[in-house]
Amino acid sequence: MVKTVSLDQFTHKGELYSQAVKGSVRCQACAHRCLIGPGRRGICGVRFNEDGELRVPWEYVAGVQVDPIEKKPFNHFLPGSKVLTFGMLGCNFHCSFCQNWVTSQAIRDPAASQYGPQITKLSAKELVAMALSQGAKALASSYNEPLITSEWAVEIFKEAKKADLKTAYVSNGYATPEVLQYLRPWLDGYKIDLKSMQDRRYREMGGVLQHVLDSIHLARELGLWVEVVTLVIPGFNDSVEELWDLSRFLASISVELPWHVTAYHPDYKMEDAPATPAATLQRAAEIGQEAGLRYVYAGNLPGKVGSLEDTVCPKCCSLLIRRRGFWVLENKITAEGTCPNCGEAIPGVWG
Helix, strand or coil: CHHHHHHCEEEEECCCECHHHHHHHEEEECCCCCCECCCEECEEECCCCECCEEEEECCCCCCEEEEEHHHHCCCCCCCCCCEEEECCCCCCCCCCCCCHHHHHCCCCCCCCCCCCCHHHHCCHHHHHHHHHCCCEEEEEEECCCCHHHHHHHHHHHHHHHCCCCCCCECCCCCCCCHHHHHHHCCCCEEECCCCCCCCHHHHHHHHHHHHHHHHHHHHCCCCCEEEEEEEECCCCCCCHHHHHHHHHHHHCCCCCCEEEECCCCCCCCCCCCCCCHHHHHHHHHHHHHHHHCEEEEECCCCCCCCCCCCEEECCCCCEEEEEECEEEECCCCCCCEEEECCCCEEECCCC
């Protein structure tokens, strides 16, 4: 495993916590709300109590690169633009199908740490300068769970705002109202994984379903741009009944909430699960559309899901954004965010 003691040098006094009894602290960064005694760590392994003070990750990255914003995935957030994506180490879940397990699980799992995620010391200003030099229009926290490193993200996002850059989280959505309020002045886009509509599945991953559902509600109420992703895994969450439950829930929040159904590939501790076929994604998308969702996308199978990679006007059915995989091939949405054919307002962050 990555030795937490070596990471402890890259820490700073946290802000998302309260004092508790006998020198303990109550962490507010995620819905676990860990009560952390002196010398102990939270479930994530990277937030710890040092003499009654919560120490949190600070001023390093374990991964950084420039991506298309569609890779996050966002389809209604600066389409066709570049985003500088950075991440640290650790997660508050332990999903057996994790697609970013080398960074997310390196704290707790020797199988992940053996790949030796490289830790690089970088300041917030250096990350923003890197984004600008690469022509990125946004910065995103990803690769591990960003909620557990929110203080560091805010430090970066404050610098990003000075440079007129947008900001985003790629998250499992296991948030608290406190952390969402804390992020709100500095965060623009929030991609949330809704992994299942079965609480027992979330218990297996180390969480509670309701907290994620509440986060989706609150993030939208706070004015963040939210897109939801479900990694559709055969035998795990691909039943017609569950896909309907997912679709109905999202439609109850807003029919304009973009939903991405993406294909699983065998990885980490679920290598025995088959890859998701295109037909399953198409069925999931059809269910979402029947439930009333206006913007349903299928991902991870470029060219195999028909028009489900594209954005289409829900009023006149004009093709607005044509995509192939992570690449925008054509974008007809106006600068005001409307359909050029009928004038329908298309929800999103377009400029």
